[in-house]
Amino acid sequence: MSRFVLGVTGASGIIYATRTAMYLQRFGHEVTLLVTHPGKQVLEYEEQKELYGYCKEVCNVDDFFAECASGSADYVGMAVVPCSMGTLGRIAAGTSDNLLVRAADVCLKECRRLVIVPREMPYNLIHIENMKRVALAGAVVVPASPQFYSKPKSIEELVDTVVAKILKLLGVDAEQVATIVKPWGNSCE
Numbered sequence: 001m002s003r004f005v006l007g008v009t010g011a012s013g014i015i016y017a018t019r020t021a022m023y024l025q026r027f028g029h030e031v032t033l034l035v036t037h038p039g040k041q042v043l044e045y046e047e048q049k050e051l052y053g054y055c056k057e058v059c060n061v062d063d064f065f066a067e068c069a070s071g072s073a074d075y076v077g078m079a080v081v082p083c084s085m086g087t088l089g090r091i092a093a094g095t096s097d098n099l100l101v102r103a104a105d106v107c108l109k110e111c112r113r114l115v116i117v118p119r120e121m122p123y124n125l126i127h128i129e130n131m132k133r134v135a136l137a138g139a140v141v142v143p144a145s146p147q148f149y150s151k152p153k154s155i156e157e158l159v160d161t162v163v164a165k166i167l168k169l170l171g172v173d174a175e176q177v178a179t180i181v182k183p184w185g186n187s188c189e
Ligand SMILES: Cc1cc2nc3c(=O)[nH]c(=O)nc-3n(C[C@H](O)[C@H](O)[C@H](O)COP(=O)(O)O)c2cc1C
Pocket: 008, 009, 010, 011, 012, 036, 037, 038, 039, 042, 045, 083, 084, 085, 086, 087, 088, 119, 120
């Protein structure tokens, strides 16, 4: 069992977070959920309240006394899914002005895996520069670009092509991840 932080922002695509948490729970891991205030509104709007049910705990983003605000807590990594351009900018600037941004900052300083899934279209130069900045600091930038060559038959299957990548980069067991989306080479008919 490993512990992960899952950060959710006010970007579209909360279903990516829901299914990331669902698989982490299914594979025996614990998820600490942090949702920004705009994130809560978009989560409700996109009808993803089931996300809460997959998480071990939900921390208030204003609570800097939470465990994940400290590098001494035993989290192995964090994913920000989906990541708004606002939160991307705050992580890139190191503002640590809410618990989600602080937890991401902690991941970078402790050299833990930080997976950032930006969601915006198109990107302006500020977005691109911020992605470059977090990548240079050690984060992995994983755009929500689903694959079609596995021939997904539903929105959930399409979403899972991105979720499998997130889980793999978080260090989840490759055999477990392969039960979600078969790696290339095993998926040929
Ligand atoms: C329905 C909805 C969808 C949104 N989608 C995006 C998006 O995909 N990417 C983005 O950067 N902002 C998006 N926004 C705007 C953000 O919610 C807004 O910039 C917010 O301040 C982000 O705050 P946060 O980073 O603290 O979550 C969306 C807003 C709404 C209401």
